[in-house]
Amino acid sequence: MKSININRRLADKILSVFLLFLCGAILWETRKFSEYGAYFPYIVTLFLAVFSLVYFIKSWGVLLRKMGSSGKEQLELIQDLSSFLVSFVGVLAYIFILFSLLGFLVGSILFCISVTSVIQITRSEASFKLTTLSLLSSGMFTFMMYYLFRHVFHIHLP
Amino acid sequence: MIAEVVSALMQPSMIAIIIGGVFIGNLVGCLPGLTATMALAVLLPITYYMPISTALVLMGSIYVGAIRGGGITAILLNVPGTPSDIATTFDGFPLAQKGLARRALMMSIFASIMGGIIGNIFLAFLAPPLARISLRLGPPEFFWLCILGITIMVSITGESLGKGLISGFIGLLITTVGVSPLGGETRFTFDLPQLAGGVPIIVGLIGLYCIPRVLELAQEKVQEAEGIIVKGSIHSEMVWVIRKWFSGFQGIISSLIGTFIGILPGAGGNIAGIMAYDQIKRMDKHPEEFGKGRIEGVLAAETANNAVVSSSLIPAFTFGIPGSPPAAIMLGAILVQGLRPGAKLFTEHAVDMYTLIGGFFLANIALFLVMYLSPIYSKILSVPREILAVFIAVMSVVGTFAIRGNFADVMVMCTLGTVMYFGRKLGFPTAPAVLGIVLGRLAEEGLTQSMMIAKARGGLLPYFFGRPITVILIILILFFLAWPFLQAQLQKVRGTK
Structure with a gap:
């Protein structure tokens, strides 16, 4: 670290x-x-x-x-350069590439999974359990946010 | 009006919002590093699309839940979940080590409920008459009040005075980006049309509070609650702590201390918790036992920090000076809804305000329900921090984008957040900058209108500096600027004695 x-x-x-x-x-x-x-x-x-x-x-x-x-x-x-860089570059990529080009649903799921996985790999913490948790929680969270903004607040997301 | 308030609060959707808000707040609060302020900031865009009363009740419920939730990690991990729970660690963790974690957790719930209710009573009865005083304030007083708010927040919280003031005034400057409200020209936009609309309060708050936490959380690792076993019956422990709370005057005294500290602009729950703990310890027959696992320590800290929740809104809603950082976000929420602090809030929007106060009461009662969450606390605490970081990042980006459908806002939010991350590392506190962003427009209107009136009357000095209330406010600003030095001198004198 x-x-x-x-x-x-x-x-x-x-x-x-x-x-x-x-x-x-x-x-x-x-x-x-x-x-x-x-x-x-x-x-x-x-x-x-x-x-x-x-x-x-x-x-x-x-x-x-x-x-x-x-x-x-x-x-x-x-504190931890690799995790910092992954999260910082990840947020920038999410804003400028994923969110604006691929749209909210695909972009957010990709962002969540890639950033969590890379941080876990750089820390040698990656495991089947953690990866499954990241996948499931990212998918559920993104769909929940999409439903909330798109269907409850009627806001158009990219 | 009472019928309207009761009817609004008894709607099934409102009750669901209160219970949901308390649960969300409780979950956020019990995760170390996620504060009530951050939770309110990240959820602010969601409330933007709700009716005012619903938005305020949701934010109030989250605030109540988060402050209580911070006590869980304070007791189980010896790590305060929010800054308000520092004093809870003093006796909460030793109690958990003795095998009394359940008792300490139940006390933190009941003490929070009682502290919250008492603070709420003061909000209901003290805020409307204080708000009427604000009718006597003119533009110069509003300007000086804004400056006083930032000065007090910097002075009382014990951060570096100079860096705190720089942070606060940069916050004020951020609000000058975009079209001038009275001059009409664009300012500091670097010829970018996207910046002409300025930096909305929500964008500033999310950027300053959420992005630094995303970058910090990604670098943190989970701290396990090793060796702490939560055992014992939930109901019998709850009955025991209820009897304990009412058996002496500690609860009432802690509530009053919490309420008083909450009303003081800028102080917040951390100071209230520590002051109440210290006072109860001094009054006890066996002060030497505090810090080794006395339930009265948890009682004092948790009662006081939750009393701050409602009472910190008293100066925020009456004079526009928030009593704590989360109250600054609540103030931001009413400003983005187009309301202004002061007397009109309790006359033209009385139903919304009293619905909030009633909502606070119900949110405190709903805290009883969170005692059934205790079996899942250890699982919540072990959620990997990087997962939390990406969730906050997604909420921040989508919340910022949703306000105006503008990518420029997202970029501004991200830039502010990155600058604040490094600023925090260099010792610049976030809260004054946030307050600067919240109060900037009010301060500018106050200053510019004062200048216009003073010019028409032909005398700047008497109008801007000479009115009785402005003189008092300026004296208070000077006092709070000198306070850290006075405090240091007092400590020196006490030390030599």
Whole structure:
């Protein structure tokens, strides 16, 4: 099980700079808006910029040194890389390929079965019992959702 | 009106919805990592197509069931099923280890029922008069109330103040995408026509709460309830816990603590459970026995956390400041139905509101039925997490798509969720961002209308900062911003003494 860790202080530093840039970009963009359209995003971004500045000062060490932080603390970004990638890529494939091209019923069943099976195989947990459970539950769940949205709420699904 | 409410609640379909909601909530709550908030967020699109009262009753029943369901894993696995059940683990798991798992489970059910009913009484009698106060609020007060809501949620929950505020204000900014409600121009759409309609509340809530859980659940493994055997008669244990609950004042005190914490915006069931547990422990003649398997510990925690369920809706429905993260989703549900918090909710939509309150009462009574579910708990707990992950993913995608039949919404939902996954890992809490999305439009209307009125009157400062209620709200915001520092100083002073 491969995990991905990142230095917390480094992550905070990068993110604080990114947030300050984001605030700058949003403030620049608000110049194009009408007076009434600009008030809210302008004021909210000003507040956000202040909080981001405090975050920036803290993460770049001015206050942290006083608080005695070692700066070596690791942060677990991803606990199990293979399962994360399978689920993440699976969700993207479901949205962009399966759901839109194959439709809800086929796409959802394929998505559920493939993602659960691949995760179980990568973890060496695959068994006849688990595969049967995944197959049955995926089929039942998908048909239940289809019935609910299509026939109870009368919503057209792809 | 009473006849209309009773008639609505006595419909067989409504009773089925209440029982179904409690069962669904209970199942979701007992799965570690699936919270009441997430359950409500993922089911929000389904309620979108229902009449308001039915939608609210279903969500209320799920909320009641989920908070109680979290107690099951707290007792059997020593893992709180929802954050509200942290205090239940203190004595629930030791009781299970002593062979008293059934007794602890029955106490968690009955305490939840009693806490829920008492919290509900406060919702019924306190919310309407408080809502009338909201009539005195003008646009600047609504703006400051929204900011106060986010500040309190960040300040009280003990998360990082700075990161919580950044999260909340990003939530507010997300609501500015699309056509400006008063200016009329499109904002932050990157010239994509699909974004002109903005980010609907439901899309934001599902993205922020569900997609991070999908990615997290896929990485988790099932934790087995090793060595814990649930034995004993369901009925005799239930009779015993009923007598125990009424034998002292612990139940009433815990209910009142839970209700009070619920009314405090942003606090939630976890704080209520811990505070009630701590108070009952202090009052007991043998506080040293707490943590080693005292049934009073389960009583206190479960009574208080379920009292929060109804009472957390009091500030949400009256002033638009939710008392807990699930209450924020409930607030989102009434906003997407076109209603607004405040006095009109209890006048123009009084039947819907009192149907919800009656629904809460019946949902708490329906909790008696879940005691028969206990034989299947161990099977539910062993459901592989990756199967849950894909089910939540399917519900999130189809629910988001169903709102407007728009793939762009699904992409926005997925993007928000992925960003929130990494945000959570870096310590940015989800709840303030969700509250920002829920309150964004109200805050913008408040601010922009204030600016327009102030401009017409020729003075921004007196109108926006000088009105008596706005002064109080600004002082409260400053107080809650300073609260974490004050709390740290107080702890230091206590430590030196």
